[in-house]
Amino acid sequence: MYQQIADEIRGQIVAGDLEPGAKLPTEAEMRSAYDVSRETVRKALNLLVNEGLVVSARPQGHFVRRREPMIFRPQTEFRKRPHSPEMDAFATEHSAEGREPRQVIEVAIVEPPAEVAKRLQLKAGDLVAIRKRVRYLDGEPFNINDSYFPLDIVRDSEIMRPEDITRGANEVLAELGYRQVRALDELYVRMPQPEEVKRLELPPGTPVGYHITTGFTAEGRPVRVATTVLPGDRHVISYERGLETPGEEA
Amino acid sequence: MYQQIADEIRGQIVAGDLEPGAKLPTEAEMRSAYDVSRETVRKALNLLVNEGLVVSARPQGHFVRRREPMIFRPQTEFRKRPHSPEMDAFATEHSAEGREPRQVIEVAIVEPPAEVAKRLQLKAGDLVAIRKRVRYLDGEPFNINDSYFPLDIVRDSEIMRPEDITRGANEVLAELGYRQVRALDELYVRMPQPEEVKRLELPPGTPVGYHITTGFTAEGRPVRVATTVLPGDRHVISYERGLETPGEEA
């Protein structure tokens, strides 16, 4: 029964009868409209909140969720190419032009999480340096970027200072004798952990992309693992491909 | 208070005290353990279910969610390269070897959804051919792949038949005079729609990756839009990059 209520409202939202930002009826109104108890109404609303369609703004009521401006995340391999007109248009549409960027950096020495230790091929007990960044645009957080380095190669380097490295941490690694020549990228889709919810101010019903890059030197040694948490409501990941070898897309 | 209960159980799960597949205490047990009402216990469990950490198997109880075997989704541009040892290991780890693939294909002529019409640069009222596929592995659905083609170029072609096209739909398009030479890829992260939940048998708390590929001919005409819905609990998207131009990862 609460599912039916949710279905009805969801239908109005996807059909556009209820526009983003529109106020939903109050719980009391829905209770009498459907002749059910308050808890039943709340279960229906809860469904929609967890689907990311509705937000609750106490005590103003429930609202159809607005779509955040999407941030364009081009994959670097493709940035060097001359862009096609379509790609240009796409980039322009999702540009962050005119928005005010800011970042907060923390640096620490920690025992790495298992998934990082594995990718850096560390032994138990080995420590890593971690640079944790939260990036903001117009004061709103839009992604978390944590980079891990084996402690023995970055100790006492610039990487340990909690400041912006304008030429890039990769360049510093290269100066230390560990130039990365290739990277393995993995992208997972999952629900955020509570800490990520807090750091990114994620509304309920917002999944994240979890991007892990492992950078290797020419000798095949992994020297950097970067994890990026991308809130799904604020990011499009995009790239352009040549299709010299057409094949069915898997 | 229900948040505290959820926090406690979540802590046990992430710490590994409760392993995947382990049975949680019953609602009655938790009710007396925390001395709260049943609804409060259920709210705590509901949180964990929506975070994708717990599944409910009525009437056996609640269980720590098992991780699905991950399906490796390499991006095609990179498949041609000689693989590095790391990439090979990664591909092997997530291989679908020995699993039984199957797919169900439907074909129809429809008015395209707005996001498809826009990418195909169609006028209002233009129709498209759609090939809808659900792919299974060992009888379990693992992704939805819908391909849209402007009706005027595929009418009466093989693409309209609901059968597997072994040489690929792209090749058929090429034979029709519309060879694609490049593609624009977009990847979104969001919660699934109810239809996607049904078609993919998604447990609650499972987000999806939504991958849209637009294929262009040399003349710049978009001739194909393929959308793929990737359940987050079953897919890793992965690729390897050269880093000739090191730069900070955005």
Place this chain on the structure above:
DNA sequence: CAGTGGTCTAGACCACATC
């Protein structure tokens, strides 16, 4: 049949933003 979770009710108190 027993025990599980799924659903629904009626009632209560609270925190908070706005008027």
Place this chain on the structure above:
DNA sequence: ATGTGGTCTAGACCACTGT
């Protein structure tokens, strides 16, 4: 002060799966 949603309670009935 009012009205909103957030939380919690106590009790009830149901559907399903196992024994």
